[in-house]
Amino acid sequence: MDVHQVVDGVLAREPRAIARAISMVEDGDDALPALSAGVFAHTGAAATVGLTGAPGVGKSTIATVLVRTARAAGRRVAVLAIDPTSPYTGGALLGDRVRMQEHATDRDVFIRSMATRGHLGGMALAAPEAVRILDAAGFDLVIVETVGVGQAEIDVAAATDTTIVVLAPGLGDAIQMAKAGILEVADLFVVNKADRDGAAEVQREVKQMLHLGATRPWDPPVFATAAADGTGIDELWGAIARHRTWLESSGTLAGDREAAVVHEVRALAAERLAASVAAELAGDDGIRAKLRDRALDPYAAADELIRRLAPG
Amino acid sequence: MDVHQVVDGVLAREPRAIARAISMVEDGDDALPALSAGVFAHTGAAATVGLTGAPGVGKSTIATVLVRTARAAGRRVAVLAIDPTSPYTGGALLGDRVRMQEHATDRDVFIRSMATRGHLGGMALAAPEAVRILDAAGFDLVIVETVGVGQAEIDVAAATDTTIVVLAPGLGDAIQMAKAGILEVADLFVVNKADRDGAAEVQREVKQMLHLGATRPWDPPVFATAAADGTGIDELWGAIARHRTWLESSGTLAGDREAAVVHEVRALAAERLAASVAAELAGDDGIRAKLRDRALDPYAAADELIRRLAPG
Numbered sequence: 001m002d003v004h005q006v007v008d009g010v011l012a013r014e015p016r017a018i019a020r021a022i023s024m025v026e027d028g029d030d031a032l033p034a035l036s037a038g039v040f041a042h043t044g045a046a047a048t049v050g051l052t053g054a055p056g057v058g059k060s061t062i063a064t065v066l067v068r069t070a071r072a073a074g075r076r077v078a079v080l081a082i083d084p085t086s087p088y089t090g091g092a093l094l095g096d097r098v099r100m101q102e103h104a105t106d107r108d109v110f111i112r113s114m115a116t117r118g119h120l121g122g123m124a125l126a127a128p129e130a131v132r133i134l135d136a137a138g139f140d141l142v143i144v145e146t147v148g149v150g151q152a153e154i155d156v157a158a159a160t161d162t163t164i165v166v167l168a169p170g171l172g173d174a175i176q177m178a179k180a181g182i183l184e185v186a187d188l189f190v191v192n193k194a195d196r197d198g199a200a201e202v203q204r205e206v207k208q209m210l211h212l213g214a215t216r217p218w219d220p221p222v223f224a225t226a227a228a229d230g231t232g233i234d235e236l237w238g239a240i241a242r243h244r245t246w247l248e249s250s251g252t253l254a255g256d257r258e259a260a261v262v263h264e265v266r267a268l269a270a271e272r273l274a275a276s277v278a279a280e281l282a283g284d285d286g287i288r289a290k291l292r293d294r295a296l297d298p299y300a301a302a303d304e305l306i307r308r309l310a311p312g
Numbered sequence: 313m314d315v316h317q318v319v320d321g322v323l324a325r326e327p328r329a330i331a332r333a334i335s336m337v338e339d340g341d342d343a344l345p346a347l348s349a350g351v352f353a354h355t356g357a358a359a360t361v362g363l364t365g366a367p368g369v370g371k372s373t374i375a376t377v378l379v380r381t382a383r384a385a386g387r388r389v390a391v392l393a394i395d396p397t398s399p400y401t402g403g404a405l406l407g408d409r410v411r412m413q414e415h416a417t418d419r420d421v422f423i424r425s426m427a428t429r430g431h432l433g434g435m436a437l438a439a440p441e442a443v444r445i446l447d448a449a450g451f452d453l454v455i456v457e458t459v460g461v462g463q464a465e466i467d468v469a470a471a472t473d474t475t476i477v478v479l480a481p482g483l484g485d486a487i488q489m490a491k492a493g494i495l496e497v498a499d500l501f502v503v504n505k506a507d508r509d510g511a512a513e514v515q516r517e518v519k520q521m522l523h524l525g526a527t528r529p530w531d532p533p534v535f536a537t538a539a540a541d542g543t544g545i546d547e548l549w550g551a552i553a554r555h556r557t558w559l560e561s562s563g564t565l566a567g568d569r570e571a572a573v574v575h576e577v578r579a580l581a582a583e584r585l586a587a588s589v590a591a592e593l594a595g596d597d598g599i600r601a602k603l604r605d606r607a608l609d610p611y612a613a614a615d616e617l618i619r620r621l622a623p624g
Contacts, residue, residue, distance in 0.1 A: 033611035040609035054366060122463065129610075150462010151434070170482055254604075261603050261610060262593060269589040269614040273622070274582030281578060291573050292566075297352035298441075298573060299345035302581035310585070310622040 003031040007038030010137045018110060021133045022080075025126050026114050036129060039136035044257075046135035047244055050157030051145045052182065053166035058192040061227040062166060062236075063145050067109055068102075069237045070141050078139040080130050081113040082123045082146050082156055110139065125271065127156045128264055158185035159260050161253060162243045164236075166190045167206065169198030183209055186220050187243050190236060194224035218246055277305050315343040319350030322449045330422060333445045334392075337438050338426050348441060351448035356569075358447035359556055362469030363457040364494065365478035370504040373539040374478060374548075375457050379421055380414075381549045382453050390451040392442055393425040394435045394458050394468055422451065437583065439468045440576055470497035471572050473565060474555045476548075478502045479518065481510030495521055498532050499555050502548060506536035530558055589617045 001009070001020055009017020024035055049066075051059045063079050070077040103109035116126040127144060134142045144160050146153035157163050165186035183206075191202045206222050221239055225232035247253040281287065287304065290296035296304075313321070313332055321329020336347055361378075363371045375391050382389040415421035428438040439456060446454045456472050458465035469475050477498040495518075503514045518534050533551055537544035559565040593599065599616065602608035608616075 033609075033615075036611045037609045041606045044606065150465040152464045153462045258600065258604050262600060265603065265610050265613045265617070266586055266590045266593060268610055269617045269621075270582050270586030272614060272618060273585040273589075274578055276622075277581040277585075278578045281574060288570065288574060291577065292570050294353045294356065297345075297349045298577050298580055299348045301577045302584060303345075305577070305581045306584055309581075310588075 003034045004038070006031075007035060010039055010133055011042055013107070013138050015107060015110065018133065018137050019112065022112055022114060022130050025129045025133070026116065028126075032129070036132070039132055042136040043132045044135065046131075046139055046142045047162070047240075048131055048135075048142045048144065048160040049240060050160035050163040051143060051166060052153055052157035052163065052185075053168075055147065057166045057168040058227050059145050059166050062164075062190065062192060062225065062233075063143050064102075065227050065230055065233045066141075066143060066237065067111070069233055071103070071106070071109065073237075075140040076108040076138060077141045077143065078110040078134040078137075079112070079143045079145060080127070080134065081111075082127055082144065082153070083113045083115055110134065110137075122152065123156050124152060124159075125264065125267055128159060128260065131160070154182055154185055159263075161247060161256070162187050162240055164188045164190055164240075166192050167202050168193040169196045169202050183213065187218060188236070188239055189220055189222040190232075191222065191224050192227055194232065195226045199224060217250065217252070218243065273309065276309055277302075280305050280308060315346045316350070318343075319347060322351055322445055323354055325419070325450050327419060327422065330445065330449050331424070334424055334426060334442050337441045337445070338428065340438075344441070348444070351444055354448040355444045356447065358443075358451055358454045359474070359552075360443055360447075360454045360456065360472040361552060362472035362475040363455060363478060364465055364469035364475065364497075365480075367459065369478045369480040370539050371457050371478050374476075374502065374504060374537065374545075375455050376414075377539050377542055377545045378453075378455060378549065379423070381545055383415070383418070383421065385549075387452040388420040388450060389453045389455065390422040390446040390449075391424070391455045391457060392439070392446065393423075394439055394456065394465070395425045395427055422446065422449075435464060435468050436471075437576065437579055440471060440572065443472070466494055466497055471575075473559060473568070474499050474552055476500045476502055476552075478504050479514050480505040481508045481514050495525065499530060500548070500551055501532055501534040502537050502544075503534065504537050504539050506544065507538045511536060529562065529564070530555065585621065588621055589614075592617050592620055 001017065003024075006017050006021050006024070010021050021035060021039075023029075024032060029035075051063055053059055060081070063081075067077050067079060103111070114126065114130055116123040123146075131142050131144060142160075144157065146157050157165075163185050165182055165188070167189065168191065189206050191199055191206070193199065203222050203224060210220060210222075223232055223236050223239065225236060227233065247256070287296065287301055291298070291301055313329065315336075318329050318333050318336070322333050333347060333351075335341075336344060341347070363375055365371055372393070375393075379389050379391060415423070426438065426442055428435040435458075443454050443456060454472075456469065458469050469477075475497050477494055477500070479501065480503065501518050503511055503518070505511065515534055515536060522532060522534075535544055535548050535551065537548060539545065559568070599608065599613055603610070603613055
C-alpha cells in the first residue's frame with residue numbers, strides 16, 4: 001500500500017488502511033507529510049475526548065463502556081491508547097485484544113494502542129496526527145486514553161475537545177493530582193470505583209480543590225462511576241454531550257482547536273530543526289569533546305549549532 | 313545581584329546566591345546562558361540521584377531520610393523537587409518548609425522545589441541546569457525528585473547518574489509501571505511502605521518483570537523500605553554507593569554523562585529554534601488562517617516556517 005492508497009483507504013473507512021496509517025504515525029514513517037496532507041482537509045467533524053489519570057484508576061474500563069454506549073447511540077467510535085513502548089510487557093496489546101473481541105466484527109468501532117518511540121515528536125505530536133486519521137475515517141467520537149500521569153500525558157489529553165480526568169479511591173489523592181497540574185485541564189472529573197471505601201471523600205476533595213481555583217467559564221462537574229458494572233456511565237455520557245454543546249455554542253471549540261494546531265506546527269518545526277541539530281552534533285567530534293571537557297557549555301554549544309543551521 | 317555575582321556566590325557556596333540561580337532557571341531568565349557558562353567548568357564532582365514513582369509512594373519521605381543519612385556521613389546534600397506549577401496548591405512549598413525546618417541552619421543541606429513553566433524547555437532542560445548549579449555549589453550528592461510518573465518525569469530522573477524507582481503497595485502495580493516505561497530506566501527499585509499489606513507481592517512482581525527483560529550490565533536490586541521510620545534506608549544508602557562505584561569502575565559514568573549533555577544541547581538548540589518559529593507563526597495571520605481553514609496541513613506549515621528560518 002503506498003501512501004495515496006492509505007489516504008484513499010482511510011477516507012473510504014477501510015480498517016486495514018486505518019491501521020496502516022496509525023502504524024505510519026507510530027513509526028514516524030517518511031511518508032507522514034503526505035499522509036497528513038491527504039487527510040487534513042477531511043478532518044474536524046469528530047468529537048475528541050481525552051481520558052487521563054493515574055495508572056490503575058480504570059481508564060481502559062471507562063473507555064470500553066463508553067464505546068458500548070456510543071454504539072448503542074448509533075455513533076462510530078475509535079479508542080486510541082497512547083502507550084510508551086516497553087520491551088518488558090505486551091500488556092497493552094493483550095488488553096486491546098480483549099477489548100476488541102466484543103466489537104471484532106463491527107467496522108464502526110476501532111480500538112488501538114499506539115506506541116510513540118519511533119515518532120520524532122513523541123506522543124505530543126503522534127497523538128493529534130493519529131486523531132486526525134480517525135477523524136478523517138469518519139469516526140464521530142475519538143477517545144484518547146493515556147497511560148501515565150505526567151506533564152506530557154496531561155498535555156495529550158488536554159489537546160482533545162473534552163478532557164476527562166479519572167480518579168479512584170486510594171490511587172493518588174486529589175492534592176497529588178493538583179501538584180501534577182491535572183486539575184486545570186479537566187472538563188469533567190470521574191471518581192471511578194465509586195463502590196470502594198473513600199470514593200465520597202475523593203469526590204469531596206476534588207470539589208474543594210475546584211472551589212479554590214479561579215472561576216472558569218465551564219464549571220467542571222464531578223461524577224461517580226463504577227465502570228466495571230456500568231454505574232454512572234449514562235450520566236457521564238450525558239455530560240460529555242453537554243460539554244460538547246457548550247464548546248460549540250460558546251465559540252470555545254474553534255479557538256481551542258486553532259490554538260492546538262498552532263502549537264503543533266510549532267512543535268513539528270522544532271522537532272525537524274532538532275533533527276538537523278542532532279545530525280550536525282553527531283558529525284562534529286570536536287564540539288562533543290569540548291562539551292565533555294567542559295570547555296564549552298551547553299548554551300554556547302547550542303548557539304554554535306544554531307548559527308550553522310540558520311545563519312544571520 | 314547581577315549574573316556574575318550569582319556565579320561567584322554559587323561557587324562560594326552562598327545559600328542566597330544558589331537560591332537566586334535556581335530561580336533564574338525556573339523563570340527562564342535571559343541571563344541563563346551567562347549563568348550556565350559561569351558554572352559549567354566547575355561541575356562534574358557531584359553524584360546525582362533521581363527519585364521517580366507514582367504520586368503518594370513516599371518519594372519526598374525517602375529524600376528526607378536520605379538527606380539525614382548523607383549528613384550523618386558528612387556529605388553535603390541538595391534535594392531538587394521538580395514540580396510543574398499549579399495555581400491550585402502551595403502543597404510543594406509547604407512540604408519544603410516542613411522538610412527545611414530540620415536543616416534550617418545547616419549550610420550543607422539545600423532543599424528546594426522548582427517549577428518549570430517559565431523555562432522554555434520545561435523540566436527536561438530546567439532540571440539538568442539546576443543540577444549543575446548545585447554541583448558547582450559543592451554539594452556531594454544532588455537528589456532530583458519528580459512529582460508525576462509520565463514520560464517527561466521518567467526522562468528527568470533517568471538523566472541522573474543513579475535512578476531510583478519507588479513503588480508502594482496499592483499505588484499502581486508493576487505492570488502499570490512497565491507500561492509507563494519506568495522499569496527500563498531504574499538502577500535501583502524501592503518498595504516503600506513495606507509494612508503495608510501487599511508489599512512482598514509488589515517486590516515479587518518487580519523481580520519477575522526484571523527477569524523477563526534483557527540482561528543488563530547492572531542488575532537492578534529491589535529493596536523494601538518503610539521510610540517514615542527509617543527501615544531499610546541504610547541498605548538503600550549502601551546500594552547507591554555500590555551503584556556509584558560500578559558506574560565509575562565500568563566506565564559507564566563518563567559515557568552516560570556525555571550522552572546526557574549531547575541530548576541536552578540538541579534540545580536546547582531545538583527550543584531556541586522553536587521560539588523563532590513561534591514568533592514567525594504569531595506574526596503571520598495568513599498561515600494561521602490557512603491552518604484554520606484546513607487549506608495548509610501542519611507538516612506543510614512547518615516546512616514553510618523552516619524555510620523562512622533556515623533558507624537553503
